[in-house]
Amino acid sequence: MPVIATKDLTKSYGKARGIVEVSLTVEAGEVYGFIGPNGAGKSTTIRTLLDFLHPTSGTAEILGMDTVTRSADIKRRLGYVPAEVNYYDDMKVGALLDYSIRFYGKPDKNRIRELGEWFDLDMSRKIEDLSTGNKKKVAIVQALLHRPELLILDEPTNGLDPLMQNQLFDLLAEEKKRTTIFFSSHILSEVQRICDRVAIIKEGRILRVEEIAHLKSRTHKHIRAIGPGMEGWKGFDLSGASEIEIKGEHLSFWYTGPLQELMRKMAGYPMENVWIEDPSLEEIFLHDYRKEG
Amino acid sequence: MVLLYWRELKAGSRSFIIWAVCLSGLMFLSLSMFPSFTSGQIIDINDMLKGFPENMLKGFGMLGLDLTKPMDYFVYIYPYVVLGAAIWGMLMGATILGKEEGEKTIEFLYAKPITRNQIFLSKLCAVVSQILLLAVIFYCVDVVAFAFFSGGAYDAGLLMLLTLAIVLIMMIFVGLGFLLSVFVVKPRKVMPIALGVGLGFYMLSIVANIKSEWPWLKYLIPYQYFDGIKILRNGGLDAGFVALALGVSVVCLVAAWLIYRRKDILA
Numbered sequence: 001m002p003v004i005a006t007k008d009l010t011k012s013y014g015k016a017r018g019i020v021e022v023s024l025t026v027e028a029g030e031v032y033g034f035i036g037p038n039g040a041g042k043s044t045t046i047r048t049l050l051d052f053l054h055p056t057s058g059t060a061e062i063l064g065m066d067t068v069t070r071s072a073d074i075k076r077r078l079g080y081v082p083a084e085v086n087y088y089d090d091m092k093v094g095a096l097l098d099y100s101i102r103f104y105g106k107p108d109k110n111r112i113r114e115l116g117e118w119f120d121l122d123m124s125r126k127i128e129d130l131s132t133g134n135k136k137k138v139a140i141v142q143a144l145l146h147r148p149e150l151l152i153l154d155e156p157t158n159g160l161d162p163l164m165q166n167q168l169f170d171l172l173a174e175e176k177k178r179t180t181i182f183f184s185s186h187i188l189s190e191v192q193r194i195c196d197r198v199a200i201i202k203e204g205r206i207l208r209v210e211e212i213a214h215l216k217s218r219t220h221k222h223i224r225a226i227g228p229g230m231e232g233w234k235g236f237d238l239s240g241a242s243e244i245e246i247k248g249e250h251l252s253f254w255y256t257g258p259l260q261e262l263m264r265k266m267a268g269y270p271m272e273n274v275w276i277e278d279p280s281l282e283e284i285f286l287h288d289y290r291k292e293g
Numbered sequence: 294m295v296l297l298y299w300r301e302l303k304a305g306s307r308s309f310i311i312w313a314v315c316l317s318g319l320m321f322l323s324l325s326m327f328p329s330f331t332s333g334q335i336i337d338i339n340d341m342l343k344g345f346p347e348n349m350l351k352g353f354g355m356l357g358l359d360l361t362k363p364m365d366y367f368v369y370i371y372p373y374v375v376l377g378a379a380i381w382g383m384l385m386g387a388t389i390l391g392k393e394e395g396e397k398t399i400e401f402l403y404a405k406p407i408t409r410n411q412i413f414l415s416k417l418c419a420v421v422s423q424i425l426l427l428a429v430i431f432y433c434v435d436v437v438a439f440a441f442f443s444g445g446a447y448d449a450g451l452l453m454l455l456t457l458a459i460v461l462i463m464m465i466f467v468g469l470g471f472l473l474s475v476f477v478v479k480p481r482k483v484m485p486i487a488l489g490v491g492l493g494f495y496m497l498s499i500v501a502n503i504k505s506e507w508p509w510l511k512y513l514i515p516y517q518y519f520d521g522i523k524i525l526r527n528g529g530l531d532a533g534f535v536a537l538a539l540g541v542s543v544v545c546l547v548a549a550w551l552i553y554r555r556k557d558i559l560a
Contacts, residue, residue, distance in 0.1 A: 013557055050404060052558040076406035086397035090304065102296050103405040142401070 001064050003028050003150050003180040004049065008058035011048045019044050019204040021058065031176050033195035033212070034184040041204040042184040043083055046154050050080060062150065076104065079143030083155040083184075085135040087127045093138055094123030097145065104146040115141040118171060119164070132159035140168060144175065151175065152182045157190055169194055221259075224252045225266065225274040238265050254279075294411045297402075301389060301419035309423050312381045316374055316427070317434040323370040324438035331361045352499040354522060363443035364451055367435070368521035372498075374431075375459055375516060380491035382424065382463035386470020387487045389416045390553065391478035399558055409554045417471070417546065424463050432456045454530055458519035461530075461538040465515040466491065468545030475552045512537070 004026035012018040019041040026032040036042050047053045049060055051071035060067040062074045087096055097116070101107045116123060119137040130138065136159045143151060151172075157165045172181060172194055185191055191198050192212060200207040223241075226249050227233060233246040240257030249272075255262055259276075266274060339359055342350065350356040354372055358365045390413065393399040402412065432452065439447040470487060477483050498516040501507065511517035518534035 013559075047558075052399075052403060054555065054557060072406045072408045072411075075404060078404075080400075080404040082400040082404075084397065084400075087401055088304065088398055099296070099300060100401070100405070103407065143404075 001028075002026060002061075003030075004032075004060075004062050004182060006045075006049070006058065006060040009045070009048060009055055009060050010057045011044055011053050012056050013053070016044075017041065017204045018056070019048065019201075022201070022204075022206055023058075024199055024206065024209070026180060026182060028180055029176070030197060031172070031181040031183060031195045033191035033198035034182060034201065035186065035188055035191055035198050036201035037186055040201045042186075042201060043154055044204070045201070046080075046152055046182075046184060049152070050075070076146075077148055078150040078152060079146065079148035081136075081139045081143045081151075081153045081156050083158060085132070085139040085159075087135065087138065089126070089128035091127050092123065093121055093125050093127065093130070096127060096138065097123070097142055100142040101145045108145070111145055111147075112141075115144055119167065133161060133164060136160055137164065140171075144171075148179060150180045150182065152184075154184045155186070156183070157185070157187065165190075220279055221255050221262075222252070222277045222279045223255050223262070223266075223275070224250070224277070225269070226250055226272045227269055228272050233269075238262065294407070294415050297407065297412065297415035298419050298422075301416055302422065305385070305389070305419065305423060308385075309427070312377075313427055313430050316377045316381070317430055319377065320370065320374050320431065321434055321438045323373075324367065324435070324442050327363060327366050327442045330366060348503050351502045351505075354502060354520065357522060363439060363446050364448050364525055367439075367447070367452075367455070368525050371455060371521040372495075372516065375462055375519075376491065376495050378427070378459050378463050379466045379494070379515065380488060382420075382466035383470040383473075383487040383491055384484065385420050385423065386467035387473045387477075387483045388470075388480050389420055389474075390471060390549075391474030391483060392480050394478040394558055395480050395483075403558060410550075413550050413553055417467075420467055421464075424460055424467070427463075428456050428460045431459065451525060451528065454524055455519075455521065458524060458530060461535065461542075462515050462519060464542040465518075465538055465545075468542040468549070471549035472545045475549050475556060515541070 002025045004024060006022055006024045008021040008023055010018070010020050010022070012020075017039070022041070022045055024032075024045075034042055034045070044053065048055055049062060049067055051067055054068065063077055065074050067074060091099070093116075094112075097112050098107055101112065112123075115121075119141055121134070121137060121141060125134075127135070127138070136156070140153075140156060143153075156168060160168060169190075172183075175181065176194075181194075183191065183195055195212050197209060197211055198215065199209045228249055233249075233251045236244060236246065236251060236253075238253075238255070238261070240261070241253045241255050244253040245251070262276075339361065342355060342358075342360070345355075347356065355369055358369055360366050360369060393402055393412075403409075435447075435452055435456075436449075439445060439452075469490060473483060473486060473490075477486065494514050494516055497510070498514045501510040501514055501517050504510060515538065518538050519530060524530060
């Protein structure tokens with residue numbers, strides 16, 4: 001049974017784009033990345049899954065339960081870290097965590113202490129005095145207190161310094177042994193670092209879902225070359241090449257196809273230098289994004 | 294649910310103390326002036342009032358009152374306490390539900406294993422508890438004030454009915470507040486509306502007092518449901534208006550609940 005399963009999930013509200021026919025399946029034990037630029041529909045998808053928003057059409061199930069009719073039962077078994085953290089200003093960190101864990105039954109003080117220490121939280125500080133990064137840490141801790149089966153993270157590294165980001169990833173690496181993680185981000189290197197699969201969302205629609213390993217091993221190569229004093233790049237063309245850009249002596253393009261063909265073609269040009277690079281996930285994404293756009 | 298209920302009581306305690314102290318203080322201070330109305334004035338206060346235009350006396354609910362009698366005097370200050378209590382009721386109703394969305398703390402709360410019905414009910418119970426507690430405080434403060442300033446001369450039954458009327462009027466405004474809060478969630482936008490509604494009805498109430506030829510008007514104005522002078526003279530609350538008050542309150546709350554359980558929460 002998948003942990004998250006949506007079928008043609010659509011949410012339109014007002015003039016906002018919302019999401020259109022989003023179909024996803026997240027399997028147990030997976031770390032599932034959800035990637036897209038700001039405004040693509042990541043948070044809308046998550047908020048629809050959490051019943052903050054009612055679907056316009058389509059269905060969604062979490063842990064085999066309908067997200068609208070069984071929302072409270074689902075939430076007993078999931079943890080959520082919102083993109084923007086807002087808590088009750090009058091509360092202290094310790095009180096908030098205690099309040100949070102009581103929703104799930106008897107408070108486990110050891111768990112609060114253990115996670116608090118991991119993130120070096122000062123339990124006696126008032127929420128209103130915390131920086132954005134510290135509020136985010138509290139959000140992550142409160143989401144993990146009850147040992148959820150599913151953890152939904154919406155842009156969890158926003159506001160965390162690099163050191164804390166590393167600590168978060170270490171913690172998630174530990175948690176993934178027993179928790180399914182749904183990780184939304186617009187930073188692909190984060191997803192690359194931790195996720196098994198990734199869904200790319202654009203303008204409310206899922207563009208594709210790929211294994212991270214497959215995504216990284218895609219045959220798209222980024223080719224750059226310099227040919228000093230050359231006008232010869234003009235009219236450069238090659239089967240499998242796309243987005244060819246010629247700026248004076250500089251040539252750059254994306255290539256998919258046999259490397260021998262590429263080498264044969266390039267050998268015909270006097271070059272000062274040539275770079276054949278595996279693209280970063282960001283570049284793959286931007287490349288796909290432009291292509292699909 | 295109990296967890297959220299206690300949290301709301303705790304979160305609202307500061308506001309409760311401020312309003313309870315201010316409104317009880319207003320009542321106590323006003324009653325403390327009662328002896329000066331009875332102690333051999335150069336001008337008798339009732340004679341003085343006779344010199345006022347009748348419409349003014351009607352408008353402010355003073356027509357026919359004998360201010361040298363403790364319960365009449367109490368009824369004279371009563372509308373101002375009702376006004377304050379109604380505004381507070383509306384503010385409580387309008388902010389307790391909506392502020393979670395307005396301040397975006399709903400992303401914490403509604404990610405917990407709790408249904409929207411439970412959120413609604415817990416918050417409503419917290420509001421009703423505070424109103425009942427306020428009523429008890431009012432009654433106690435009045436009893437003490439009467440003991441001090443009128444030598445204990447008061448009608449306990451009437452005092453209880455007048456206090457009950459405050460509870461009923463507050464419940465109407467709580468209902469209106471809850472209904473408002475499913476549409477307007479930002480506390481800074483809600484506050485002026487709540488104040489405007491509370492004061493607006495008060496102004497209409499003055500008009501309704503004067504315009505006795507418009508009897509329908511009193512059905513539209515919650516303050517008119519339980520007029521202090523009528524309670525004093527009749528010795529009871531009008532059952533029709535009790536039903537109307539409860540009806541308006543329940544209709545507003547049910548409407549707010551139906552909308553809340555289906556609405557998109559845009560944190």
